[in-house]
Amino acid sequence: MAEKITAGHRGYLNPTNSVEAVNHGIPVSLMERMKRIVREFIQLPLEEKLKYEVQEQEGYGQAFIAAEDQNLDWVDRIFLNTLPTENRKMNLWPTKPVDFRETLDQYSIETQKLSNTVLCLLSENVGLKPDCFINMYGNIRQAMRFNYYPPCPRPDLVLGRTPHSDGGGLTVLLQDDETVGLQICKDGEWIPVQPIPGALVINIGDMLEVRSNGRYKSIEHRAVTNMDRDRISIAMFYGPDMDTEVGPAPELIDELHPCQYRRFICAEYMRHFFSDKFDGKTKIEFVKIKV
Numbered sequence: 001m002a003e004k005i006t007a008g009h010r011g012y013l014n015p016t017n018s019v020e021a022v023n024h025g026i027p028v029s030l031m032e033r034m035k036r037i038v039r040e041f042i043q044l045p046l047e048e049k050l051k052y053e054v055q056e057q058e059g060y061g062q063a064f065i066a067a068e069d070q071n072l073d074w075v076d077r078i079f080l081n082t083l084p085t086e087n088r089k090m091n092l093w094p095t096k097p098v099d100f101r102e103t104l105d106q107y108s109i110e111t112q113k114l115s116n117t118v119l120c121l122l123s124e125n126v127g128l129k130p131d132c133f134i135n136m137y138g139n140i141r142q143a144m145r146f147n148y149y150p151p152c153p154r155p156d157l158v159l160g161r162t163p164h165s166d167g168g169g170l171t172v173l174l175q176d177d178e179t180v181g182l183q184i185c186k187d188g189e190w191i192p193v194q195p196i197p198g199a200l201v202i203n204i205g206d207m208l209e210v211r212s213n214g215r216y217k218s219i220e221h222r223a224v225t226n227m228d229r230d231r232i233s234i235a236m237f238y239g240p241d242m243d244t245e246v247g248p249a250p251e252l253i254d255e256l257h258p259c260q261y262r263r264f265i266c267a268e269y270m271r272h273f274f275s276d277k278f279d280g281k282t283k284i285e286f287v288k289i290k291v
């Protein structure tokens with residue numbers, strides 16, 4: 001049975017599939033602490049932040065610079081592996097503010113529980129055993145990316161986040177209550193995702209699209225900037241570990257639903273995912289079976 005989500009806070013599922021109020025179980029006070037540690041870290045002097053400067057995509061600063069002429073996203077970010085704990089590169093985990101590490105540790109454990117619960121529900125929803133998607137993950141991997149979008153004098157010229165779909169299974173996104181920035185692409189149109197105080201956004205990533213043999217589609221999304229307001233978002237990416245083999249669940253392949261994706265090792269996909277700049281939902285083509 002899917003674990004019941006009990007605490008009384010609101011959340012909602014990917015708006016392209018269904019918009020549904022559920023209790024996500026993560027204390028709002030912890031969500032507020034996460035936002036605070038991000039804001040406090042961002043306000044530190046640059047030389048302090050550069051102690052955690054990005055190394056092979058992990059750490060503070062711009063990472064995916066694939067071409068000289070690339071328009072860079074209008075964002076300050078940190079990317080850290082969070083689970084399993086042995087994946088953590090502690091030298092890249094800030095020590096200021098003093099409760100940064102402890103808060104992120106707690107939040108990563110709470111969001112893991114939530115991700116498992118949502119995966120169970122999504123699994124049952126397509127007629128599989130609740131733990132089917134989770135078991136297929138082998139070992140799981142969770143990583144955190146926080147985004148700080150400063151006010152931008154020309155929001156018409158630059159995006160906070162280029163259109164993309166997330167590469168992993170599920171993303172739990174905590175966004176600023178005040179400022180709208182996230183947009184999803186639905187039927188070719190960009191639709192703003194209005195923040196709901198206390199709510200989390202769950203995005204489906206490419207690996208879940210593959211595992212569900214296309215029953216779930218990963219969502220193309222982007223973040224826009226604002227002229228006179230800053231914005232933060234905190235994404236917890238949840239998916240298979242690098243050495244896991246990924247492919248559609250055999251139960252979801254039949255005459256009516258032919259296999260749409262080839263099998264691959266997660267690391268192979270992630271290498272492809274980060275090898276070039278983002279340009280919409282394009283990376284998944286790499287594993288699609290062409291008919």
Ligand SMILES: O=C(O)CCC(=O)C(=O)O
Nearest residue numbers: 145147161182223233235
């Ligand atoms: O800022 C947002 O709302 C989106 C962030 C995002 O898509 C990401 O970090 O992958």
Ligand SMILES: [Fe+2]
Nearest residue numbers: 164165166221
């Ligand atoms: Fe994203």
